[in-house]
Amino acid sequence: MTAAKNSTTSVETPEIVAGIQAQDHEALEAVVNAYLPQIVRAARGAGLSAVTADDVAQETFITFFEKSPTFEGRSKIRTWIFGILYRKIAEARRSVKRSNEMDDxxxxxxxxxxxxxxxxxxxxxxxxxxxxxxxxxxxxxxxxxxxxxxxxxxxxxxxxxxxxxxxxxxxxxxxxxxxxxxxxxxxxxxxxxxxxxxxx
Amino acid sequence: MTCKEALHHVACEDIESLSWRQRRILKRHIKVCPPCKDYADQVRAIQRIFRKKSRGLALDEAELKQLKATIMECLPDEESDGDGT
CATH class of the missing domain: 1.10.10.10 (Winged helix-like DNA-binding domain superfamily/Winged helix DNA-binding domain)
Structure with a gap:
């Protein structure tokens, strides 16, 4: 776990944030390398099938790429990406029409x-x-x-x-x-x- | 502290927000109340099993490489130079 944490904290730097804003391919790739395993694992842990989890991970990073110039660096990169993931999971769930209205x-x-x-x-x-x-x-x-x-x-x-x-x-x-x-x-x-x- | 309150603190994970004295009361309550101890043990066991199970869901190297390659194809076009031309 410590090793995983070290590899991810290494992209949480001002240089990478600037690279993300400039849509620098190396910076974006470094973020994908650092967080892809976590994103897929979280998507699967959230109950998505292996195929859907892969799709959701891909969509998460596509949105990340698209929105990267607007990233202001006010949160950690990881927090931002997991926020995108969370919304993508909700979308994926909605598409299979899952309801959980009442909390008993x-x-x-x-x-x-x-x-x-x-x-x-x-x-x-x-x-x-x-x-x-x-x-x-x-x-x-x-x-x-x-x-x-x-x-x-x-x-x-x-x-x-x-x-x-x-x-x-x-x-x-x-x-x-x-x-x-x-x-x-x-x-x-x-x-x-x-x-x-x-x-x- | 009632059993219900003890259960609430354990499941809400709000122990950090408790005062030192409240924490001591909670610990003592759980220690002397067998059903509350069972409950706390079960919650911890479920968490441990869930962690183990979820970590087993990680992709292997080959799957990861393949997915990464697909994602990298979606990178935005790189600008030819820094002046926007």
């Missing part, structure tokens, strides 16, 4: 506590090894139940190790909202896995 996770979580905030229905203790092997297989189905924004917040935090302010910039949410997104993503995954019998 808050209600499900509430039902597990009494008026004093004590557990009515406590989580089941788990055997760690069994848990890992079982969960790995069931996680895909459960990830499908996590709405896009929550899932993206979870991907950026857990896979890309982004800090709160950067995720907030990418998703255009406040830190309080981000907490709610992470809260819901984690609880939705946990509730879903438990409903599939994991931990029982």
């Amino acid at each position: 996770i808050d209600e499900i979580v509430d039902q597990r506590f009494n008026a004093d905030g004590k557990w009515i229905s406590p989580p089941r203790p788990v055997d760690q090894e069994l848990y890992e092997s079982e969960v790995m297989g069931l996680l895909d189905d459960c990830l499908e139940t996590v709405p896009d924004q929550q899932r993206m917040a979870f991907v950026l935090r857990e896979v890309e190790d982004m800090e709160t302010p950067e995720i907030c910039n990418v998703l255009d949410v406040t830190s309080t909202n981000l907490g709610v997104l992470l809260f819901r993503a984690r609880n939705r995954l946990r509730e879903c896995l438990e409903s599939k019998g994991v931990g029982s």
